[in-house]
Every structure is written in structure tokens, then in C-alpha cells.
Amino acid sequence: MLKTDGINRQLFEKFAVNPGERPLLPPLSPKAQVTLMCRMLSREGWNEHIAGHITVRQPDGSVLTNPWELAWDELRASDIVTIDEDGKVLDSQWNITPAIGLHLQLHKLRPEINVVIHNHAHWSGIWANLQQVPPVHDQAGAYCGVDLPLYNEYEGTFEKNDLSRSAAVALGNAKWALLANHGALVVGKDLRQAHLRVITLEWRCKRAYEVKLAGGAPALPDEVVERLSITDANGFPFCWEAMARRELRDDPSILE
Structure with a gap:
């Protein structure tokens, strides 16, 4: 799941280990990677109690997801649930949220998307409730470019299949979106790409709100944001x- 390609391939091949030949991370199972992602994003503010769900499609078509009953910051690798493409649990006694329907629709509509993440996040949630798209004020908020759609036809949660599909279609080819009066949604081809998008979205929203409270300031021009964005997927x-190591230092039981 954490393969590299594009302009960073040579960087990763050259610096995948430090001068002491120590790997950046221990070997991680797919379920451990999903668990780490949940822990990492919970720390970023994607932590509204037991709300939120991550799905990660595997090469065989199955999907890994977090269980409904557990908060993201308490998960261990053994808690991650495997489901089929229609949401049937394959290997766990835990349950999955009924709202997983939006994820499964997105996976079916967009074969290039292997990771879908939703939560009622802190900073992006503020802008979703304001029903406004936050401007970009700094480099870290520009990592993923300008475009940020606001899906503003709130009709409740996403348990119903027809509503899930309509929302998935409305999102088009977006890499992320604000869901008005609801939360945020991020998709990606893999965990690394999705992680960058989540942390960029939260940083952009945080800085925009702080600048707004401080009295406001001009945003970066769109052309500058695009120039600052990280084009490598x-x-x-x-x-x-680095963020995964921080979680492992705090709680090595994540890998259990």
C-alpha cells in the first residue's frame, strides 16, 4: 500500500534507510497500516468520538475498514475488519457502520480510488458548517492545490444506497470535499496520498480560521498555490x- 512512484521514487530508493541502515518503519501488515492511519488522523483532529470510517481496497477486491464500535485512537491491527465490495463482513465479530455505503459507492464508481476517509473533523468541520471553502494562506495549506468542492445538498447521513450513490456521483473526480453541516471526505489511490490530503485539508482549514479570527488577510493567489502544490501523488x-513512528512510540500495541 505504501509503494512509491513518480518523482519521489529515486528519493525513496536513496533514503529509505538512514545512514545507519535502520528502516524508517518495521514491516507492517495491511491491517497495521490502516490502524496507524486511524491513529494518525485522530491526532490531526479527525476524532469525533466513534464517528468516522476509513476504507482501503485490497488487490483482491476486499476492503479493510475500522469497526463501528471502537474509536480511532484505540484501534489495534487485529480490530480492523475485512469486508467484501458489498459490505459483508468476512473476518470479524465487530460491526461496520451503515454509513459505509458512500465509501463502497465511491470504490465502485472510481476504480483509481483505493482509500476513502470520512469524519466530522475539527477544522474542516468548522468550514463545512459555515458552508464556505477556506482560502489558502501558506505553503502547508497549498500542498494539494486549490480546488475544494463543497457538497451542499445535505439530506442526512449516508445509510441509504440511493443517497450514497447520488453523493458519490456529485463528488465527481474530486480528491476531497467538504460536506455541508456534516464533515469532510478525502479519497486517494493509497494511504500515503490520502494522508497528505487529510493533513493538508486540516492545516488549510485551521490556518484560514485563525487568520479570519485575527481580522483577515489576503489569501495566496491560485497560481501561487498551484506552484507550491506537491504534484507527486x-x-x-x-x-x-514520521507520523506512523510517533504513534508506535506512544503505543506499540497498535501492531497487535
């Missing part, structure tokens, strides 16, 4: 690993 080199 693999995201910022080494960031995923």
Missing part, C-alpha cells in the same frame, strides 16, 4: 513514516 517524502 506519493505526497511529502517521509511524512507518513
